[in-house]
Amino acid sequence: MTEMLRLEGLVKRFDDLEVLKGIDLTVQKGETIVLLGASGSGKSTLLRCVNFMEVPSGGRVHLMGEPVGRDGRGAAISYSERDLVPIRARVGMVFQHFNLFPHMTVLQNVMEGPRTVLGLPRSECEARARKYLDKVGLGWKADAWPSHLSGGQQQRVAIARALAMEPEIMLFDEATSALDPELVGEVLDTIKELADEGMTLLIVTHELGFAYTVADRVLFLSAGRILEEGRPEEVLLAPREEQTQSFLRGHGRFRLPETPAQEQA
Amino acid sequence: MGYDWDFAVVLRDFDLLLLGLLNTLKVTGLALLFGVPLGLVLALCRLYGNALIRWPVGLVIEFLRTTPPIAQLFWFFFALPILAGVEINPFEAAVLTFSLQSSAFFAEVFRGGIQSIERGQWEAAKAIGMTRNRALRRVILPQAVKRMIPAFLERAIELMKTTTLVGTISYADLLFRANQIAQSTYRALEVFTIAAAIYFVVIFACSLGVRLLETRMARSGESTAR
Numbered sequence: 001m002t003e004m005l006r007l008e009g010l011v012k013r014f015d016d017l018e019v020l021k022g023i024d025l026t027v028q029k030g031e032t033i034v035l036l037g038a039s040g041s042g043k044s045t046l047l048r049c050v051n052f053m054e055v056p057s058g059g060r061v062h063l064m065g066e067p068v069g070r071d072g073r074g075a076a077i078s079y080s081e082r083d084l085v086p087i088r089a090r091v092g093m094v095f096q097h098f099n100l101f102p103h104m105t106v107l108q109n110v111m112e113g114p115r116t117v118l119g120l121p122r123s124e125c126e127a128r129a130r131k132y133l134d135k136v137g138l139g140w141k142a143d144a145w146p147s148h149l150s151g152g153q154q155q156r157v158a159i160a161r162a163l164a165m166e167p168e169i170m171l172f173d174e175a176t177s178a179l180d181p182e183l184v185g186e187v188l189d190t191i192k193e194l195a196d197e198g199m200t201l202l203i204v205t206h207e208l209g210f211a212y213t214v215a216d217r218v219l220f221l222s223a224g225r226i227l228e229e230g231r232p233e234e235v236l237l238a239p240r241e242e243q244t245q246s247f248l249r250g251h252g253r254f255r256l257p258e259t260p261a262q263e264q265a
Numbered sequence: 266m267g268y269d270w271d272f273a274v275v276l277r278d279f280d281l282l283l284l285g286l287l288n289t290l291k292v293t294g295l296a297l298l299f300g301v302p303l304g305l306v307l308a309l310c311r312l313y314g315n316a317l318i319r320w321p322v323g324l325v326i327e328f329l330r331t332t333p334p335i336a337q338l339f340w341f342f343f344a345l346p347i348l349a350g351v352e353i354n355p356f357e358a359a360v361l362t363f364s365l366q367s368s369a370f371f372a373e374v375f376r377g378g379i380q381s382i383e384r385g386q387w388e389a390a391k392a393i394g395m396t397r398n399r400a401l402r403r404v405i406l407p408q409a410v411k412r413m414i415p416a417f418l419e420r421a422i423e424l425m426k427t428t429t430l431v432g433t434i435s436y437a438d439l440l441f442r443a444n445q446i447a448q449s450t451y452r453a454l455e456v457f458t459i460a461a462a463i464y465f466v467v468i469f470a471c472s473l474g475v476r477l478l479e480t481r482m483a484r485s486g487e488s489t490a491r
């Protein structure tokens with residue numbers, strides 16, 4: 001097994017507010033991790049520290065075994081924007097609100113990263129973009145404008161845009177939360193496909209049924225700490241912690257797939 | 266109403282008016298040519314510069330925006346040559362003044378436009394590995410500029426009207442010529458009517474052109490509103 005990501009005592013503070021209070025996590029290649037937790041528990045912050053949209057306040061992030069950042073004086077690690085930019089290119093991220101570039105066509109959106117960030121030749125970028133658009137089932141929409149797509153289609157384009165960078169890890173932050181219920185499925189199917197193909201995924205979602213089917217491991221975050229972690233059937237069906245139990249009760253409207261274990265839940 | 270309109274006298278000097286218009290367009294055009302890029306630079310300094318840059322730039326912008334244009338024009342025409350020991354003719358003074366003055370206004374237009382772009386656009390650009398500069402160039406500015414077109418047009422019209430002040434330092438723009446003709450023909454009413462009509466036609470045509478461009482851009486793709 002190859003280690004893709006390792007977090008060691010990850011701490012993130014915003015001024016006085018300590019949002020992440022020491023997260024330890026190792027993710028192997030091809031693993032799918034689902035992060036659950038109440039609003040404000042730090043799920044988004046955790047993802048954003050992995051691709052360095054936020055710079056950690058303490059602890060260490062290792063990508064493919066390599067520590068990110070330079071050792072400064074004492075315990076402090078210094079992060080320079082110069083070093084972080086290429087890291088972000090290696091970690092894909094999909095947002096709740098898609099954030100497609102509205103002044104570019106679908107194809108241009110997907111080509112943009114390979115073209116301007118990776119500096120690949122135009123023809124190669126286009127081939128790559130078409131490949132990933134086909135993958136999310138939207139090759140036929142290559143020349144459309146984002147505003148002419150449904151929310152689900154926009155999110156799939158956003159996934160293709162991230163994939164076109166051929167990242168080592170993909171992060172999904174509530175990728176279906178902004179979608180109408182009937183559009184959720186197509187996006188979840190796309191993510192599931194990535195998981196099945198062996199992509200390494202870190203997913204924040206409130207879709208518990210999806211979490212159950214896709215996750216290799218589920219983490220329950222509470223107030224900046226990993227309160228509980230384990231296989232999906234452990235955490236989702238037989239949670240040990242009182243907080244996890246009440247969180248899952250609050251999500252009763254999400255039905256878990258039928259399994260024998262469900263009787264105990 | 267006994268006024269006896271006589272445009273014929275005035276139209277004899279129409280070529281003088283056109284020469285004046287040419288000078289008006291020259292000053293306006295050059296002020297735009299220098300003022301718009303300078304405005305962008307000032308806006309970026311004010312938005313992203315460190316405190317040592319941001320603060321003075323903000324002060325300069327506010328100063329240019331709040332002092333009367335005619336005072337600026339006089340200052341550049343009369344005071345600057347003394348202070349800097351250089352000769353400066355009315356045309357140069359006019360271009361200098363209106364470039365700087367409009368750059369301050371354009372800086373604020375750019376700043377507003379850039380700030381109007383959702384944070385998510387920055388995040389998406391950053392997430393695929395763009396640096397801030399690249400995100401600005403490729404993602405933020407193209408969208409911002411599109412939103413700024415109406416404000417740009419407004420400023421450009423304002424600018425053209427403000428350039429009428431150049432007459433006070435004897436630069437022969439359209440209004441200056443009109444004034445001359447009025448004095449020689451005693452037909453002020455006719456001359457200024459025609460001058461006003463010329464301003465109207467030019468500015469209105471430009472506005473139409475810009476609107477057309479806007480709708481063309483809107484049709485060629487996405488709506489900027491989201």
Ligand SMILES: Nc1ncnc2c1ncn2[C@@H]1O[C@H](COP(=O)(O)OP(=O)(O)OP(=O)(O)O)[C@@H](O)[C@H]1O
Nearest residue numbers: 014015017019037038039040041042043044045046
């Ligand atoms: N840039 C920031 N500046 C200050 N505080 C922040 C910032 N980003 C997040 N926070 C705070 O950090 C805490 C955790 O936020 P985060 O977005 O990680 O939670 P979350 O688990 O993703 O919640 P949700 O389910 O609502 O998305 C919150 O209290 C939030 O207000």
Ligand SMILES: [Mg+2]
Nearest residue numbers: 043044045173
């Ligand atoms: Mg969140």
